Amino acid sequence: MMLANTRLSQPAVASKRSAGSRVIVCKAATTVPNKPEPVQRIQAPAPGAQDDDKPYLNVIPNNGQWHNGIPPVMGGHLMSSGTVAPISTSKGAGIDLVPHQFQYHDTETDVNVLLYVTPEKAQAGLVKLVEEAAAEAVKAKGAFTLVLSGGSLPSLLAPLAASKSVDWSKTHIFYVDERNVPHSSADSTHKAVSEALLSKVPIPAAQVYAIAEGLPVGQAATQYEGRIISIPAAALPRTEGAALPKFDLILLGVGPDGHVASLFPNRPETAATSGWVLPVSNSPKPPPERITFSLPVINAAKEVAIVALGEGKKEIVQRALEVQALPGALPAQLVRPKGGKLKWILDVASAQDLDIAAWNESKQWPRSSF
Numbered sequence: 001m002m003l004a005n006t007r008l009s010q011p012a013v014a015s016k017r018s019a020g021s022r023v024i025v026c027k028a029a030t031t032v033p034n035k036p037e038p039v040q041r042i043q044a045p046a047p048g049a050q051d052d053d054k055p056y057l058n059v060i061p062n063n064g065q066w067h068n069g070i071p072p073v074m075g076g077h078l079m080s081s082g083t084v085a086p087i088s089t090s091k092g093a094g095i096d097l098v099p100h101q102f103q104y105h106d107t108e109t110d111v112n113v114l115l116y117v118t119p120e121k122a123q124a125g126l127v128k129l130v131e132e133a134a135a136e137a138v139k140a141k142g143a144f145t146l147v148l149s150g151g152s153l154p155s156l157l158a159p160l161a162a163s164k165s166v167d168w169s170k171t172h173i174f175y176v177d178e179r180n181v182p183h184s185s186a187d188s189t190h191k192a193v194s195e196a197l198l199s200k201v202p203i204p205a206a207q208v209y210a211i212a213e214g215l216p217v218g219q220a221a222t223q224y225e226g227r228i229i230s231i232p233a234a235a236l237p238r239t240e241g242a243a244l245p246k247f248d249l250i251l252l253g254v255g256p257d258g259h260v261a262s263l264f265p266n267r268p269e270t271a272a273t274s275g276w277v278l279p280v281s282n283s284p285k286p287p288p289e290r291i292t293f294s295l296p297v298i299n300a301a302k303e304v305a306i307v308a309l310g311e312g313k314k315e316i317v318q319r320a321l322e323v324q325a326l327p328g329a330l331p332a333q334l335v336r337p338k339g340g341k342l343k344w345i346l347d348v349a350s351a352q353d354l355d356i357a358a359w360n361e362s363k364q365w366p367r368s369s370f
């Protein structure tokens with residue numbers, strides 16, 4: 001189903017109980033010919049009812065699992081012949097490349113795709129998600145730890161300033177990645193978030209974890225990690241065993257290359273299995289120096305949402321949700337909070353290349369036809 005060609009005003013809401021007891025609710029369009037209904041209905045909307053504020057929720061069960069076995073290392077992937085391709089020993093153009101061990105996820109994570117009719121509705125949905133996570137966290141442990149991205153995300157958070165549901169005195173703000181620039185720089189995520197939100201809410205300054213200014217990037221990452229480590233477990237619990245911080249909610253953007261936070265395709269930071277906050281010294285996207293949470297920290301969160309709105313994101317949304325890449329190649333596909341919740345927040349423009357009608361439990365990767 002190409003959403004670009006569909007009308008979203010007459011939702012056919014459908015759902016199904018799977019073996020894993022997950023509910024699938026698919027948005028089906030009315031104008032797609034010769035396509036079967038994606039799944040069965042659980043709850044038909046009341047006649048004439050139309051609640052566009054609600055997203056059309058699509059769950060991709062066990063999204064991204066490798067059904068043919070997990071390749072042992074990057075470059076050692078399974079070939080169609082059934083044999084494992086060896087790691088290249090070429091001394092050619094890749095002479096300086098160190099073969100990195102990228103994480104291959106083997107956990108079952110259902111991906112919840114929240115598709116909104118307009119970017120404004122998606123923004124409202126995002127705000128509600130934050131409000132609900134805040135209320136739940138404050139009720140459970142008296143503190144809410146919210147981790148933010150830069151880029152297009154900060155401006156989407158502006159309506160939170162008027163929210164009555166977030167207790168700012170109990171909220172702690174972190175950045176999943178940050179550019180190693182002064183806070184006054186136009187590149188600073190902290191500046192963008194401060195202008196859009198933090199300057200308008202009564203949050204104690206000590207609860208906003210900005211990068212230290214003027215340090216070499218390695219020290220900036222170490223310093224940021226140290227500040228996180230010093231937060232009491234009552235406010236920021238740790239995971240069992242791995243002892244990673246368990247943030248309540250991490251909001252990610254996604255770049256056109258599939259990067260999330262400052263974890264770029266085929267980069268050593270993306271492969272890192274240890275460390276909470278990593279330095280990035282030659283980012284392919286300017287500015288070159290950044291710090292970033294590691295994937296294990298992102299995946300230890302209680303809840304993660306990837307926000308991708310607008311036509312400019314349609315290609316990466318389609319690739320990330322329907323075409324399985326080798327892990328280093330598409331960092332967004334490595335976001336799989338263990339035991340936690342993963343949501344993608346989309347609007348019609350960013351979702352227009354998805355073939356949602358083809359999503360069902362029996363269909364494995366790749367989900368698209370090519």
Ligand SMILES: O=C1O[C@H](COP(=O)(O)O)[C@@H](O)[C@H](O)[C@H]1O
Binds near residue numbers: 178
């Ligand atoms: O450089 C960055 O890019 C990503 C994506 O940004 P967007 O403007 O395309 O939404 C962002 O999530 C990340 O925090 C930022 O440092």
